Amino acid sequence: MIKLSFIYVLMGLLMGGVALLNAFDSTNPRRINNTIFWGTYSTTFLVGSYLTDFANGCLVIVMVAAVAIRGLGQGTVVHTTVEERQASARRWRNLLFVPALTIPLVTLFGALYLKNARLFGVALVDPKQVTQVSLGLATLVSLVVAMVMLRPPPMAPLREARRLLDSVGWAAVLPQTLAALGALFALAGVGTVVATLAQRWIPLEHAFIAVATYTVGMALFTMIMGNAFAAFPVMTAGIGLPVIVHHFGGNVVIMSAIGMLSGYCGTLMTPMAANFNIVPVALLELPDQYAVIKAQIPTAIPLLIANTLLMYFLVFRF
Amino acid sequence: MSAAAFADDQQFVFYMIVLIGVLIVIVGFAIRLNPLLVVTVAGVATGLASGRDLHAVIAAFGKAFTDSRYVAIVWLVLPVIGLLEHAGLKERARDVITRIQGATTGRVLMAYFAVRQITSALGLTSLGGHAQMVRPLIAPMAEGAAESRFGELPPKVRFTIRANASAVDNVAYFFGEDVFIAIGSLLLIKGFLEQNGINVEPTSLALWSIPTALFAMGLHFVRLVLLDRRLQRELGTRSERVE
Numbered sequence: 001m002i003k004l005s006f007i008y009v010l011m012g013l014l015m016g017g018v019a020l021l022n023a024f025d026s027t028n029p030r031r032i033n034n035t036i037f038w039g040t041y042s043t044t045f046l047v048g049s050y051l052t053d054f055a056n057g058c059l060v061i062v063m064v065a066a067v068a069i070r071g072l073g074q075g076t077v078v079h080t081t082v083e084e085r086q087a088s089a090r091r092w093r094n095l096l097f098v099p100a101l102t103i104p105l106v107t108l109f110g111a112l113y114l115k116n117a118r119l120f121g122v123a124l125v126d127p128k129q130v131t132q133v134s135l136g137l138a139t140l141v142s143l144v145v146a147m148v149m150l151r152p153p154p155m156a157p158l159r160e161a162r163r164l165l166d167s168v169g170w171a172a173v174l175p176q177t178l179a180a181l182g183a184l185f186a187l188a189g190v191g192t193v194v195a196t197l198a199q200r201w202i203p204l205e206h207a208f209i210a211v212a213t214y215t216v217g218m219a220l221f222t223m224i225m226g227n228a229f230a231a232f233p234v235m236t237a238g239i240g241l242p243v244i245v246h247h248f249g250g251n252v253v254i255m256s257a258i259g260m261l262s263g264y265c266g267t268l269m270t271p272m273a274a275n276f277n278i279v280p281v282a283l284l285e286l287p288d289q290y291a292v293i294k295a296q297i298p299t300a301i302p303l304l305i306a307n308t309l310l311m312y313f314l315v316f317r318f
Numbered sequence: 319m320s321a322a323a324f325a326d327d328q329q330f331v332f333y334m335i336v337l338i339g340v341l342i343v344i345v346g347f348a349i350r351l352n353p354l355l356v357v358t359v360a361g362v363a364t365g366l367a368s369g370r371d372l373h374a375v376i377a378a379f380g381k382a383f384t385d386s387r388y389v390a391i392v393w394l395v396l397p398v399i400g401l402l403e404h405a406g407l408k409e410r411a412r413d414v415i416t417r418i419q420g421a422t423t424g425r426v427l428m429a430y431f432a433v434r435q436i437t438s439a440l441g442l443t444s445l446g447g448h449a450q451m452v453r454p455l456i457a458p459m460a461e462g463a464a465e466s467r468f469g470e471l472p473p474k475v476r477f478t479i480r481a482n483a484s485a486v487d488n489v490a491y492f493f494g495e496d497v498f499i500a501i502g503s504l505l506l507i508k509g510f511l512e513q514n515g516i517n518v519e520p521t522s523l524a525l526w527s528i529p530t531a532l533f534a535m536g537l538h539f540v541r542l543v544l545l546d547r548r549l550q551r552e553l554g555t556r557s558e559r560v561e
Contacts, residue, residue, distance in 0.1 A: 007391055014394065048384045054373060057380025064358045071352075080404055089406030089413060096410045100402055100454055103395055107444040132388045135444065139394040146401050160400020165393065170354045175389045177354055181339070181361040183382035184375070188336040188368035196330065224340055229503065233510050241514060253518050256507045257496065257526035264492040268485075271347050275389060278353065280448040280484035284457060286477050289350065295478075295485040299538050303493075306533045314526075 003126045005049060007136035012045035018162045022075065030073030034166065037066040041173060060177065067170045077163045092149075099146035103138045110134025164283075171282040174274040178226050181272075185225060194221060195238030208312055210243045211250075215308040218259050219266035219300075226272025228263025235259065250315040258311040265307065268300040269293060339364030395449050402454060411455050412462030421463045423479055424546035428539055430456050430483075431490045435535060438494030441501065446487055457483040468553035475553065482545060486538070493534035496527035 019038035022031050040062045048056055066072070080088070089096065111131045117124040125133050143157060165172060185191065198217055204210045214235060221231035240259060244250040267273045270293070277292050288294070339360040346356030358379075365375030399407075415421050437445045445451075457480045464471055464479060471479075495501045499520040504527075511518050 004388060007394070008387060010394060011387070011390060014397070044384060045387060048387065051384075053377035053381040053384075055380065056384045057376035057378075060358070060380055060383050061376070064354055067352060068355045080406075082409075085404070085406035085409050087406075088404075089409040092405060093410065094414070096402060096405060096407045097455075099398055100407060100450075103398070103450050104445045104447075108442055111444060129388070131444065132391050136391050136394055139398060142395075142398045143401075146398050150401060150405050152401060152404070156404070157397035157401055160404060161393075161397040164396040164400050168393075170352065172390070172393060174354055174357070176383050176386045177357045177361075179386035179389065180379045180382035181343075181357050181364075184361045184365045184378055185339065187370075187378060188339075188364045189333075190336050190340065190364065193330075193334055193336060197334075224343070229506055232506065236510065237514070252511065252516055253522045254526045256511065256518070257523045258530060260503055260507060261493065261496060261527060261530040264496075267492060268488060271353060272343070274353070275392075276448075276488045280452060280487075281481075283448050283453045284477075284480040284484060286481060288477070288481075289353075291477060291481040292484045292488070295481040296488065299485070299489055299534070299541060302537055303530070303534055306537070307530055310529055310533075314529075 001123055001126055002133055002137070004129045004132055007133055008045045008049070010136060010140070012042045014158075014161060015039075015042035015045060015165075017158045018042075018165050021158065021162045022166070025075040028073050028075035028166075030070060031075070033066045033070060034072050037063050037072060037170075038165070040066070060180070063173060064177075072166070072169045074166045077159070079163070095149065099142045099149065102142040102145055103135075106138035106141050107131070107134045110137060167285060168279070168282040171274065171279050174278055178272055178274050182225055182227060182230050186230065191221070191225075191230070191234035192238075194224075195234050199238055204239070204243050204247075207244075207248045207316065210239065210248060211312045211315065212308050214239045214244060214255070214259060215262035215304065215311060218263040219269070219304050222263040222266030223270035223272065226267075226270055226274070228260055228267055231263050231266070232256075232260055235263075244315065248316065251318045254315045254318060255311065258307050258314075262304055262307045262311075265300045265304040268296040335367045336364055338367050392447065392449050399449065399454050407454050408458040411458040412465065415459045415462040416466040422467065422546045423460045423464045423482075423549060424542040426460045426463045427456075427482060427486045427545075428542050431486045431535065431538060431542070434487060434490035435494035435531065438491050439497035439531065441495075441498040443491065443495055443498075443501070446491060448484055448487060452483050452487050456487070464549055464553070468549065471553070475549065478545075479549075482542075486542075489534055489538050493527075493531045497524050497531050499524045 015038050019035050019042055022028055022034035022038060025031055028034060040059050044056060044059050111134045114125045114134060115127050115130045198213060202213050204213060217235050217239060218231055221235055222228045225231055236259065240255055244255050245252050271278055280292050281289055342360040342363055343356060361379050362375055365378060415426060434446045460479050460483045461476060496503055504520045504523045507523055508518055508520055
């Protein structure tokens, strides 16, 4: 059975390769930091499942230290010139899209059909992790297609991965670190404290104020936690169910659906949702860390207002 | 834990110390310290403030980090994307768009928005993403559409277009996926309400997600039309010179 652990081995090898390339690259002024950072990250994938929680925590701290003390650097990578790439683009034409589109299409195929696939009576892919495993397998298929088609030197994929990962840098591990922060927030009961504050000091005796507190609270709380999924249970238990549903008799389905989507408006506005808002900044090589958030705020705020009004006009009517 | 868990106001006010992590995050991000450092410090501070010892806090941090390794799988696409970029993928994406009459940055992004939102609403959420689609294909197409009209773009405009390409992927995905009945968030809502003794159908949750989905599309389309106008206003006079 193909499990997530198989994909983690691939991840570990990729990150380990990136660490090694950095170790032998004298053009990178911070090569020791880069080697420690990617090497430690590689360790969390290769043996993370077998280490104690405390040991894993220490590995994270090592990575953070590699970033905080003098920071990561980038080697001078020899990349093709624009003319060379244009010539290559003219040669391959639309065939170049084939490996790129292979990734989403194979992922999709895997997510839809591998769930129930069986080989000799054993599930081929762990059904609980089918989407993630499919994405991992899709990248392998796509890599094979690209290697057969373009015939680059065997080390080229790793060199390219290293170029891109070094330009993404620390942002690569931010989503996981934020998940860890969210777990500590939950453990410490941060959500309960915020909901208690809202309950005690906001006048909830008017239906509109209750609705607005819930939708805006979902957005704000999502901005703090970086994830609407973490905000939903807290806000709904604190304000949604007791005030909107039980006190004012609102429709629980409409409240929950629009409440979750109000949380998403918050997701658009927070650096805490790193994989949506900070990682693309690194991937697109934008100088402003908040460029994507700034592009989203003018949609997020009117949409939050729209959600509040939609909920107010619909939730007591059905 | 609920509000009732606090014996009295004094105990509650005392417990508000756990908000220290939230404060660290807000201040840290505002003064633009390294986010990785800010988040780690905030996590450790929150854990300590809740009365746990350092060993337990680091262990909790390590466990959650390791449990969420799956979010990093997307980095596996980088070797292929790098190879294809090396072979001119971005340049080809630009060429293709330049040949389409009437293609503008806004229209390219609107087309991607529609495809991304509709496929997400059908549960096909993996047909997109910043590493797989936006960097190699969508951003170069959006830039290419502007280049074919206005010539070489100033870096600032180029960055604005790229940021907007990422924004389209996010907005279309967020407000499309909840229309699909088997998506994680609807199952979370259903599970949470069940714990509170309320049974709901995912289909009805999906149905009531449609009005917001339509609003999101309408709003964002207006913004993309405005983006086109802004590009025309800022760069339009230049194009006459170029031609």
